[in-house]
Structure formats: structure tokens, C-alpha cells
Amino acid sequence: MTSLKNKIDYKxxxxxxxxxKEISTEGIIVTDKDVNIMSVNPAFxxxxxxxxxxxxxxxxxxxxSGVHNSDFYATMWSSIHEHGMWEGEIWNKTKSGDIFPERxxxxxxxxxxxxxxxxxxxxxDISKIKETESHINYxxxxxxxxxxxxxxxxxxxxxxxxxxxxxxxxIGLLHINFDRFKIINESFGHAVGDxxxxxxxxRLESILGEEDILARFTGDEFTILLSTVYKxxxxxxxxxxxxxxxxxxxxxxxxxxxxxxxxxxxxxPNHGNDDETLIKNADIAMAKAKxxxxxxxxxxxxxxxxxxSREFTIETYLRNSLIFDEFSxxxxxQIDIHSNKIIGVEALLRWKHPILGHVSPxxxxxxxxxxxxxxxxxxxxxxxxxKQIVDWKNxxxxxxxxxxxxxxxxxxxxxxxxxxxxxxxxxxxxxxLIELEITESVSMHDGNRILNTLRKLKRIGxxxxxxxxxxGHSSLSYIKSFPLNTIKxxxxxxxxxxxxxxxxxxxxxxxxxxxxxxxxxxxxxxxLMELQYLKKQGCDIAQGYLYSKPLTVNQLTVLFNDCxxxxxxxxx
Ligand code: C2E
Ligand code: CA
Ligand code: CA
Numbered sequence: 259m260t261s262l263k264n265k266i267d268y269k270x271x272x273x274x275x276x277x278x279k280e281i282s283t284e285g286i287i288v289t290d291k292d293v294n295i296m297s298v299n300p301a302f303x304x305x306x307x308x309x310x311x312x313x314x315x316x317x318x319x320x321x322x323s324g325v326h327n328s329d330f331y332a333t334m335w336s337s338i339h340e341h342g343m344w345e346g347e348i349w350n351k352t353k354s355g356d357i358f359p360e361r362x363x364x365x366x367x368x369x370x371x372x373x374x375x376x377x378x379x380x381x382x383d384i385s386k387i388k389e390t391e392s393h394i395n396y397x398x399x400x401x402x403x404x405x406x407x408x409x410x411x412x413x414x415x416x417x418x419x420x421x422x423x424x425x426x427x428x429i430g431l432l433h434i435n436f437d438r439f440k441i442i443n444e445s446f447g448h449a450v451g452d453x454x455x456x457x458x459x460x461r462l463e464s465i466l467g468e469e470d471i472l473a474r475f476t477g478d479e480f481t482i483l484l485s486t487v488y489k490x491x492x493x494x495x496x497x498x499x500x501x502x503x504x505x506x507x508x509x510x511x512x513x514x515x516x517x518x519x520x521x522x523x524x525x526x527p528n529h530g531n532d533d534e535t536l537i538k539n540a541d542i543a544m545a546k547a548k549x550x551x552x553x554x555x556x557x558x559x560x561x562x563x564x565x566x567s568r569e570f571t572i573e574t575y576l577r578n579s580l581i582f583d584e585f586s587x588x589x590x591x592q593i594d595i596h597s598n599k600i601i602g603v604e605a606l607l608r609w610k611h612p613i614l615g616h617v618s619p620x621x622x623x624x625x626x627x628x629x630x631x632x633x634x635x636x637x638x639x640x641x642x643x644x645k646q647i648v649d650w651k652n653x654x655x656x657x658x659x660x661x662x663x664x665x666x667x668x669x670x671x672x673x674x675x676x677x678x679x680x681x682x683x684x685x686x687x688x689x690x691l692i693e694l695e696i697t698e699s700v701s702m703h704d705g706n707r708i709l710n711t712l713r714k715l716k717r718i719g720x721x722x723x724x725x726x727x728x729x730g731h732s733s734l735s736y737i738k739s740f741p742l743n744t745i746k747x748x749x750x751x752x753x754x755x756x757x758x759x760x761x762x763x764x765x766x767x768x769x770x771x772x773x774x775x776x777x778x779x780x781x782x783x784x785x786l787m788e789l790q791y792l793k794k795q796g797c798d799i800a801q802g803y804l805y806s807k808p809l810t811v812n813q814l815t816v817l818f819n820d821c822x823x824x825x826x827x828x829x830x
Contacts, residue, residue, distance in 0.1 A: 279297070279299035279300075280299065280300065282299055282301050282380075283301050283382075284301055284380050284381060284382050285298070285299065285301045285302035285304075285305045285306065285360075285379075285380070285381045285382070285383075286298065286299040286301065286302060286378065286379070286380050287302060287313075287318060287378070287379040287380075287381075288376055288377070288378050288379075289318065289376060289377045289378075289379075290375070290376060291373075291374045291375055291376065291377075293317055293318065293377060294315050294316070294317060295313045295314055295315060295316050295317070295318065296314070296376070297310070297314075298310055298313055305352070305358075305360075305381075305383045306321065306350070306352045306353060307352045307353035307354055308352075308353045312353065318379065321350040321351055322350070322351065323349040323350050323351040323357040324351075324357075325349035325357060326348065326349065334346070334364070338364055338366050338377070339366070342365065342366045342368070343363065343364060343365045343366065344362075344363070344364045345361075345362070345363045345364075346361075346362065347359055347360070347361055347362070347384065348360055348362050348381075350381075358383055358385045359383075359384050359385055359388050360381040360382060360383055360384060361381060361382045361384050362379060362380070362381040363379070363380045363381070364377060364378070364379045365377065365378050365379075398410060399411040401473075401474040403452055403455060403456060403474070404455060404456050404459035404474050406459055406463075406472055406473055406474045406480075407471060407472070407473040407474075408473060408474065408475070409473060409475045409476075409481075411473065412471060412473035412475070412481060412483065413533050413534075413537070415471050415483065416429070416431075416471075416483055416533040416536065416537070417532075417533050419483065419485060420526060420531070420532065420533065423526070425527070427485075427486055427487060427488060428487040428488065428489075428490070428525045428526060428527070428528070429483065429484065429485060429487065429525065429526040429536075430482075430483070430484030430487040430490075430492065430493035430496070430523065430524075430525050430526075431481065431482070431483060431484070431493075431523060431524050431525070431526075431536050431537070431539075431540040432481065432482040432484065432493065432496060432497055432500070432521055432522075432523050432540065433475075433479070433480075433481050433521065433522045433523070433537075433540035433541050433543065433544040434462070434479065434480045434481070434482070434500060434519050434520075434521050434544070435478060435479050435519065435520045435521075435522075435544050435548065436458065436478040436517050436518070436519050436520075437517065437518045437519060437520055437548070437552030437553060438517075438518075438552070439451070439454075439477070439478035439517065441703060441704065442454060442515060442517070444704070445704045445707075446510075446513050446515075450510050450513055453510050454508045454510065454515075454517070455474075455478065457508055458478075458480070458508070458517070459472070459474060459480065461503045461504075462480055462482065462500065462503070464503070465496060465499045465500065465503065466482070467484070467485065467486060468485075469485040469486065470482060470483060470484050470485050471483040471485070481537070481540065482496070484496060487525060490525055490528070490557070493523045493525060493557075494523065494555060494557065497521045497523060497555045498555075500519060500521060501518075501519070501521075501553070501555075504516070504517055504518060504519060518552050518553035519552070519553065520544055520547035520548040520550075520552045520553070520554055520556075521544065521547055521554070521555045521556070522540045522541060522542065522543025522544025522545065522546065522547050522555075522556050522557075522558065523540060523543055523555070523556070523557050523558065524536055524539040524540045524543060524557070524558035529558045539558040539563075540558065542558060542562050542563060542566050543556045543557060543558040543562060544556070545566060546562050546565070546566070549624070569625055571614070572614070572617065572621065572622055572625050573625050573629055573631075575611050575613070575614060576609075576622060576625060576626060576629075576631055576635075577631065579609060579611070579635075580634060580635065580638055582612075584609055584610055584611055584612075585607060585608065585609055585635070585638065585639075585642075586608045586610070586810070586811075587605050587606065587607060587608065587639065587642055587643065587646070587811070588605075588606045588608050588808035588809060588810055589603040589604065589605055589606070589660070589808060589809055589811070589814045590603060590604045590606060590801055590806060590807065590808040590809065591603050591801070591805055591806045591809075591814075591817070591827075591829065592604060592661070592779060592799050592800070592801045593799065593800055593801070593805050593829055594798065594799055595789065595792060595793050595797060595798060595799060595800050596793070596798075597828070598828050598829050598830070599826055599827065599828050599829075600658065600821070600826070600827040600828070600829055601659065601799060602658060602659035602660065602661055602693065603658060603659075603660055603661070603814065604660075604661040604663075604695070604801065604808075605639060605642075605643050605660050605661065605662050605663070606619065606663070606808045607619050607623070607635070607639055607663070609622055623665065626665075627665045627666070627667055630667065632665045632667050632668055633667065633668060633671055633673075636664065636665060636668040637677055639662060639663075640662060640677065640678065640681060641681060643660050643662055643692070644681050644682065644685050644687055644692075645685065646660070646811060647660060647685075647687050647691055648685050648686075648687065650815070650818070653815070655815075655818050655819070655822065656818075656822055656825045656826055656827065657688065657691055658691070658818075658827065659690065659691050659692070659693055659721075660691060660692060660693070661693040661694075661695050661723065662692065662693070662694055662695065663694075663695045663725065664694040664695060664696050665697075666696070666697065666699055666700045666703070669694070669696050669700055669711060670700075670703065670707065670711065674711070675711070675714045675715065675718070678692070678715075678718065678720060679718050682718070688719075689718055689719030689720050690719055690720075690721065692720050692721070693720070693721040693722065693723055693743065693744070694715065694720060694721070694722050694723070695722075695723050695724075695725040695746065696722060696723075696724060696725060697724075697725045697726050698724055698725070698726055698727055698728075698729055705739075708740065709739065709740060712740050712741050712742070713741060715741075716741045721743040721744070722740075722741070722742050722743060722744075723742065723743055723744035723745065723746055723779070724737065724742060724744070724745050724746065725746045726746065726748040727745045727746055727747055727748055727767060728747060728748045728750070728751055728763055728767060729748045729750060738774050742776055743776065743777065744776060744777045744778070744779055744799075745767060745771045745776050745777070745778050745779070746778075746779045746780075746781055747764055747767055747768075747778060747779070747780045747781065747797075748781070748782075749780075749781045749782020749802070750782075751763050751764050752764070752780050752781065752782045752783055752784075752788055752792070752802070753782050753784065753788075755787070755788050755791055761791070764780070764791070764792070764795060764797075765795050768795045768796055768797055769796075772796065777798045777799060778797050778798050778799070779797075779798065779799040779800070779801055780792045780797050780799070780800050780801070780802075781800075781801045781802060782801075782802050782803075783800040783801065783802030783803075783804045783805070784802050784803045784804050785804060786804065788802075788804070789804060805829055806829070
């Protein structure tokens with residue numbers, strides 16, 4: 259009875275085992291006690307390419323890939339003998355000779371008296387998992403666009419270099435940020451931008467020494483670790499090499515552009531003892547270099563950190579400045595040199611913070627521009643000026659043109675035109691009463707985009723002047739195609755009018771502007787002598803302390819009341 263039941267159980271078990279073998283997606287090998295293969299399953303054949311007939315009677319040794327040494331197999335077998343099993347990753351070879359990784363479990367099967375009867379191996383092909391693993395490993399350490407190490411790997415390598423450093427040497431860090439790269443992306447598309455980043459990556463690679471490391475941190479930011487530096491000047495020399503690399507333009511099909519870079523540097527141990535501090539300090543130095551309008555090298559120094567922390571404080575407070583109503587606008591009259599008529603006023607933003615006190619726009623406007631806060635602030639200025647125009651009208655004062663400073667980010671913002679049109683319509687303001695002052699740096703951007711915005715402004719009747727002219731590099735012949743009204747000569751030239759070079763510049767700007775039918779304003783006019791010279795050269799309008807400092811609304815309203823005559827204002 260028992261033996262019959264055993265027999266049935268045995269038959270049943272064998273059927274079940276065979277079915278398991280059939281349907282298993284894991285490869286199964288069964289050997290006898292001498293490790294000769296007795297049976298394999300379909301998954302085995304699918305993975306290895308061997309049929310059952312190919313392997314029956316063979317030793318699984320035929321699958322050995324050559325990846326592992328004899329110690330590996332010895333350890334495996336000793337585990338099987340001692341513990342009855344082994345489990346691990348092993349590289350084997352398919353019938354066609356490809357090697358592949360598998361996760362393998364081997365079990366020793368013993369009879370009632372403990373003698374080995376069989377070995378069973380069960381395995382899965384883990385090449386897919388391995389591929390994914392190595393892919394993940396790659397993407398967590400490398401930048402996919404340039405195939406350069408990323409920030410994570412860079413930090414790891416920098417740590418290693420610091421730990422191995424024997425203090426005879428310095429370690430140099432160069433943090434490189436390409437200037438105005440965003441414009442390249444915007445003007446030519448991201449595909450071209452990406453191509454240029456790859457090109458820049460390989461150019462940077464060309465200046466690396468044997469153990470130096472170049473990484474791409476983000477976007478257009480790259481960092482170089484200079485592993486063997488003995489003097490800080492060597493770091494600067496390397497930066498010079500980078501500037502030289504950029505003397506050759508980047509080319510893609512018919513596109514050809516020159517890029518410049520802002521480079522910040524620091525050295526270990528002078529400027530920091532750990533990777534985090536060093537990377538931060540190279541970044542601070544780079545940000546400082548950027549302030550100089552790019553194309554600049556800057557070494558880290560402790561005072562920079564203070565400056566940058568002031569910048570950070572300003573940025574933080576600036577974020578809430580609109581909510582807390584900390585801004586006001588002062589207005590500075592612009593006077594027709596020949597008739598003394600006030601032809602307009604320039605709106606100048608003032609910020610008084612409860613802790614910082616008065617902060618100059620020279621300091622906070624660049625920060626607002628960099629952080630994008632200028633969009634909201636600039637919008638507030640426009641709204642405030644328009645309300646003021648309405649207020650003067652309600653007081654029965656003659657209308658006066660107000661010049662509003664417009665930063666490059668604001669000028670290129672898609673909402674500018676719409677906001678302006680809406681406000682002037684809502685408050686029923688005549689558009690000729692508003693003039694936007696854009697800086698010359700705007701004209702460094704894509705000509706078509708500038709022209710597009712300028713035409714839209716012209717269509718709604720808003721005037722435009724170029725501020726700080728002469729400071730940048732744009733020539734009057736370049737901007738002659740733009741629909742503009744006025745050119746403002748930068749106060750830099752006016753204030754040093756005894757300088758022969760400045761006189762020539764002023765004279766030329768006036769002549770050329772008049773040739774183009776544009777009016778000329780000289781700003782920063784402080785003395786009669788300056789005014790006389792400007793008058794002699796035919797300059798149209800002057801603005802400066804000689805006539806009036808920027809005034810509060812109340813002061814200006816008093817001035818208007820004092821000097822209105824025949825529907826206009828005349829300054830005495
Ligand atoms: P800016 O547009 O060149 O403005 C002229 C600056 O020269 C003003 O400085 C003005 O107060 C100053 N100034 C006027 N007359 C004289 C003079 O006779 N001598 C001297 N030495 N300076 C004179 P402020 O008000 O400090 O503004 C500095 C800059 O901040 C402005 O330069 C402008 O670029 C920017 N800014 C001011 N308000 C705004 C604004 O609402 N939006 C934007 N985007 N920028 C603004
Ligand atoms: Ca201005
Ligand atoms: Ca100016």
C-alpha cells in the first residue's frame with residue numbers, strides 16, 4: 259500500500275517537475291553525481307542556444323566563458339560541498355560563443371543516506387539588468403550630451419585628489435561659463451546650441467594635462483580640475499589658453515558665431531580644504547567675472563564672498579520689495595538746450611529697504627535683471643508712471659513725456675507690448691507720452707528680434723531711445739535700420755569733456771545721429787562748460803544736475819506749477 263502510494267507520488271512528482279521545467283523561464287540543468295548533464299529545459303536552450311542533444315552527458319564546464327579564474331570555481335564547489343548550495347553571478351558562454359552574465363543557483367541533491375545523487379542548476383540571463391545597471395551607472399556619472407564627467411563624478415574625483423594630495427602641489431579649479439549662450443539657443447535653436455556645446459567641450463579637453471578632469475556641470479557651465487599646479491599663475495595661464503581657444507568662431511553649416519567665457523578660479527588649499535568649498539568659491543569668482551560683462555578671468559578672494567553675500571541679501575529682500583511697497587520713482591527733467599523747454603522727464607527707480615536703507619539702482623537693477631525679478635519690477639514702474647501721468651492730467655498740468663528705463667530682459671519679454679498697450683488703453687494715456695530707454699547692450703542681441711519689438715512699439719506709438727550710447731560696441735550704422743527717436747550720449751563722455759577723445763566721440767555721435775534724423779540727449783550735464791560745448795556741437799537736449807537732480811513727485815509737481823507757460827514748462 260505504502261510502496262504503491264510512494265510510486266504514485268513519485269510519478270506525480272516527476273510529472274510536476276517536468277511541467278515546471280517546461281514552463282520555467284529560468285534555465286534548468288540537472289546533472290548526475292559526477293556532474294554529467296542529464297537533462298535541460300527549453301529555457302536553457304533559449305538562453306544558451308544549446309539543444310538537449312548538444313549537452314546530454316557533457317560537463318557544464320563547456321559553458322565556461324574564461325572570465326573567471328580557477329579560484330572562483332574552487333570556491334563555488336567548496337560551498338556546494340559544504341553547504342549543499344551556491345548562489346551568485348557568473349559569466350557563461352552561449353553555443354555561438356557570446357558570453358553573458360547569469361544569476362545562478364546550484365543545489366546538491368542527496369539521497370536518504372546523505373550521498374550526492376544530482377546537482378540542479380537554475381539560472382537567469384541578467385544581461386538586460388547588467389546593461390541597465392551600467393547605463394544607470396553611466397548616466398549618473400557622465401553628461402550624455404558631451405560624454406564628459408558630470409558634477410557628481412567631478413566632486414568624487416576632486417575628493418580623491420584632495421585626499422591623495424601631498425601638499426607639495428596645489429589643485430586648481432577653473433569654472434567656465436560661456437557668455438550669452440542662451441541667445442545662441444534662442445537664435446539658432448537648441449540643436450545648434452547642443453552642437454556648439456559639444457564642440458566647446460572638445461576644445462576645452464584639448465588643454466587638459468594627463469590627470470586633469472573636465473566636467474560639464476549644467477547648460478553652458480564647465481569645470482576643470484588641474485591636478486598638477488605649483489603656482490597660482492599656472493591656473494591663470496590655463497584660463498588664457500581657454501580664451502585663445504575662443505578666438506576661432508564656432509561653425510555649424512552657415513552659422514558662425516564667436517563666444518566668450520567668464521572664468522572663475524580657485525586653488526586648493528589656499529581657497530578651501532574640501533570639494534564643496536572649492537567648487538563654491540570657483541563659482542563665486544565666475545559670477546564676479548560675469549559682472550564685467552563676460553570675457554573675463556577672476557581669481558577667488560575672500561572679499562568676493564562678502565560682496566556676493568551682499569548680492570544674495572539684496573536678491574532676497576528684492577523678492578518682497580513690491581509686496582512691501584518699498585519702491586518709489588524720482589523724475590529728472592530733460593531740457594531742450596536751445597529753448598530751455600522741459601521736453602520730458604526720466605523716471606528713475608528708488609528703493610528704500612527697512613534694513614538696508616537706500617540701495618542704488620546701479621546695485622539692485624543688475625541683480626533684478628540677472629534673477630528675472632526685473633520683469634515684475636519693470637511692470638510696476640510702467641504702471642506707476644502711467645498713473646502719475648493721469649494724476650498730472652487731473653491736476654490740470656500740461657502733458658509731459660516720461661522716459662522709462664527698460665532692461666534687456668524686459669525688452670525681450672513677450673508680455674511687454676501687450677502690457678503697455680493694455681495700460682495706455684485702460685488709463686487713456688496718449689502713447690507719445692511714453693518713451694522707453696533701452697541700453698545699447700540690447701542691440702548686441704539678434705537684430706531681427708530687436709527690430710520686431712521696435713516695430714510693434716512704433717505701431718502703438720511709443721517712442722524709443724538708446725541709453726548710454728557709446729559705452730557698448732554697437733555702431734550707429736548698425737542701428738540705423740531701427741525705428742528709434744533719440745540717442746542718449748553716455749554721461750561718461752560728458753563728464754570728462756576736457757578729454758580730446760571724448761570731445762571727438764560726442765561730436766561724431768551728434769553728427770551721425772542727426773544724419774539719421776535722431777535727436778540727441780546728453781546726460782550727466784553738471785557744468786556750464788559742458789553745456790556750452792554740447793550746445794556748440796548742436797546737441798538737442800540735456801539732462802543733469804546743472805538743471806535738476808532727480809526729484810520726488812511732489813518736488814516735480816511744484817516745479818511744474820512754477821514753470822508752466824503757454825501749455826509747456828520752461829526752466830529758468
Ligand atoms: P541711467 O539710465 O543712465 O540713468 C541716469 C543716472 O545718472 C541716474 O542714476 C541719475 O540719477 C544719474 N544722473 C543724472 N544726472 C546726473 C549728473 O548730472 N551727474 C551724475 N553723476 N549723475 C547723474 P540712478 O538714478 O542711480 O540710476 C542708475 C541706473 O539705474 C540708470 O542709469 C538706469 O540704468 C538704472 N535704472 C534706474 N531706474 C530704472 C528702472 O526703472 N528700470 C530699469 N531697468 N533701470 C533703471
Ligand atoms: Ca536711462
Ligand atoms: Ca544713461
